[in-house]
Amino acid sequence: MALANRxxxxxxxxxxxxxxTGTRAIDSEGLTTQQWAVLGALSRDRVKDGMSIGDLARYLMVSRQNLSGVLSRMERDGHVCMAADTRDRRSRLVKMTETGRYVWQMGAQPKIYDYYEEVLTGFSINDMTHTLHYLLKLLDNMERIDKAQSESRGDGH
Structure with a gap:
């Protein structure tokens, strides 16, 4: 247990x-790491038409409540917009704006890549592959626990 605790x-x-340190790396773009994650999620080709708030929360593994505040600030800053889903009017879609796309591609991404390079100094490709493997194993186990806890509480999430 001592090793697990460490x-x-x-x-x-x-x-x-x-x-x-991630927020400091991109603060000149007016972004936080949470906003960085949102823009990264919305920059994927498969969601170019937007994502529902629920899907985005599940993808980022955050609560809808926490995401709501981040999205409000990002909408205020012109990085994202929200609109009714044409397929389901009860659902709202979050989409990256042209301003958000510009900030993401031209401002944030080069700084993020520099940050990755600095943080991963001394890591070989093999080290990075193993790290990713072990983080995915932890994440899979945590998702299994989360599902079981949700089912036992009866909230179905």
Missing amino acids: IFFRLYQCANMLHK
Whole structure:
């Protein structure tokens, strides 16, 4: 258990440092790491017509409540827009605006790539592959736990 505690504490520290140093890396673009994640999710070709707020929350693995505040600020700043889904009027779609796309492609992405390069200094391709493998294993286990907890609470999420 001592080793498990060290792993999860270091994971917690890494997440906090990602928010802190990642936000500093892109703060000149007026973005946070949460906004970076939203723009990254919305920049994918398969969602060029937008994503429902629920789908975006599930993709990012955040609550709709937490996402709502981030999206409000991003809409205010002109990075995203929200509109009714033409297929389901009860659902709202989030879409990256042209301004958001410009900020993402021309401003944020080069800084993000520089950040990745700096953070991954000393990592070989093999190191990165193994790290990704183990993070995916952790994530799979956490998703399984989340599903079981949701089912036991009866919320079905």
